[in-house]
Amino acid sequence: MEQISFGTSGWRATLDTFTNRRVRMVAQATASHLAAEGAAGEPVAVGYDARESSRGFAEEVARVLAVNGHDVLLPERDVPTPLVAYAIRDRDLAGGLVISASHNPPEYNGIKFFPADAAPAMPEVTADIESRLAPPNPAPEADWGTVREVDFQGPHAEHAMDLLDPDLSGLSIVYDAMHGSGRGVTDQLLEAAGASVRRRRCELDAAFGGTPPEPSPENLAGLAEAVRETGADLGIANDGDADRVAIVTPERGTLDENLFFAATYDYLLESQSGPAVRTVSTTFLIDRVAQAHGEDVIETPVGFKWVAQAMAEHDALMGGEESGGFSIRGHIREKDGVLMGLLAAAVESEQPFDDRLDELRAEHGEIHQDKVSVDCPDAAKTRVIDELAESLPETIADREVESVNPADGVKALLDDGSWLLVRPSGTEPKIRVYAEAESEARVEALLEAGQELVEPLV
Numbered sequence: 001m002e003q004i005s006f007g008t009s010g011w012r013a014t015l016d017t018f019t020n021r022r023v024r025m026v027a028q029a030t031a032s033h034l035a036a037e038g039a040a041g042e043p044v045a046v047g048y049d050a051r052e053s054s055r056g057f058a059e060e061v062a063r064v065l066a067v068n069g070h071d072v073l074l075p076e077r078d079v080p081t082p083l084v085a086y087a088i089r090d091r092d093l094a095g096g097l098v099i100s101a102s103h104n105p106p107e108y109n110g111i112k113f114f115p116a117d118a119a120p121a122m123p124e125v126t127a128d129i130e131s132r133l134a135p136p137n138p139a140p141e142a143d144w145g146t147v148r149e150v151d152f153q154g155p156h157a158e159h160a161m162d163l164l165d166p167d168l169s170g171l172s173i174v175y176d177a178m179h180g181s182g183r184g185v186t187d188q189l190l191e192a193a194g195a196s197v198r199r200r201r202c203e204l205d206a207a208f209g210g211t212p213p214e215p216s217p218e219n220l221a222g223l224a225e226a227v228r229e230t231g232a233d234l235g236i237a238n239d240g241d242a243d244r245v246a247i248v249t250p251e252r253g254t255l256d257e258n259l260f261f262a263a264t265y266d267y268l269l270e271s272q273s274g275p276a277v278r279t280v281s282t283t284f285l286i287d288r289v290a291q292a293h294g295e296d297v298i299e300t301p302v303g304f305k306w307v308a309q310a311m312a313e314h315d316a317l318m319g320g321e322e323s324g325g326f327s328i329r330g331h332i333r334e335k336d337g338v339l340m341g342l343l344a345a346a347v348e349s350e351q352p353f354d355d356r357l358d359e360l361r362a363e364h365g366e367i368h369q370d371k372v373s374v375d376c377p378d379a380a381k382t383r384v385i386d387e388l389a390e391s392l393p394e395t396i397a398d399r400e401v402e403s404v405n406p407a408d409g410v411k412a413l414l415d416d417g418s419w420l421l422v423r424p425s426g427t428e429p430k431i432r433v434y435a436e437a438e439s440e441a442r443v444e445a446l447l448e449a450g451q452e453l454v455e456p457l458v
Contacts, residue, residue, distance in 0.1 A: 015108070023057050049101070071145040072145060073091070075087075095113065103214035157189050166193040166194075180239060187199055267356070371447070373432055420446050431458070
């Protein structure tokens, strides 16, 4: 309805589609959903990112929720998405909405709903909100709620320091906010823990300096150069709404998120116990680390909502996905690039990531992963995956298929320990092809074989 559809991370669209009228409809649908859940008139949060249009959209949302009887808490400035999620749990709110398009270019915006548990909304929740889309329906004026600004940053920072108790004295960090909402948040947290912090792209810029705030290796080349030139111990970056983290090490440059996951989980297991939760597209190195410590790994479909659900069900120590979203036990079950930036610094202060990863490689062997995309219309995705599942060959790139995991697309597990995953993108008209193996050459061969399997079906 009205071109509004909640995907993997809420509804995102370009500003010609993402309009005040449609945003008000989402806000009204959220109020109707909360009423149906028995939370009519209960306090809610509304947050927003650093995009030029975001504050205005947030105010529109707040007004609609208020005239439906909700008291609304707004942050004093744009804030990272996880700070809004934390505020929901910390203040015992009924839920909240965040205006953000995360790492998308500035011509986009988006909206995401969090229920009272501060974890990502499950599909049945977003489907219910979509089913209730309608223009605002105000309550009698005497029942209207209020809108007021509060501090979202301080309580989150206090919780992060209590949870991790980091001592970063003597650690030198270059922090890159990519002009997003992590500026003045992640860097201040690092300094409060004792680190010396140099800042990059920490000025408010709604155009993100002309580069989408996606912490990819090519977009973090300047951060990697700054780490080398300054002799810093570590580089840390957040995406536009700071729910994801990326790090740069002196030897490896921008670190693959799979390796960050493995090293950080290994660090946590030195003092705690518990399983890990990872998605089907995330490295088996997590499994090797877990096995070495006598722990289990739970595999989920791609999407942090599934990670969050499994973390609760299994009391997981850490959960994450290869795209850079992670959380840990004792925190909200939402990916948090601010907390993970502080945790990354704590890992580095104990033992450099480069040294820890060298040890993991020596113990568990080489492991490499990469992915490619194949253009595919959204309407054809289900058919392509179904046809691939029916026609999957017995061998792929000269190795036998031992088993197939259909949890999210088609994941073929091969007899040499490598795997090939083909799944539909939840955010773009593409089919993703992932591969993992013990050499880069083997990964390339698997990706080529995967493309050859998918392209004739599109």
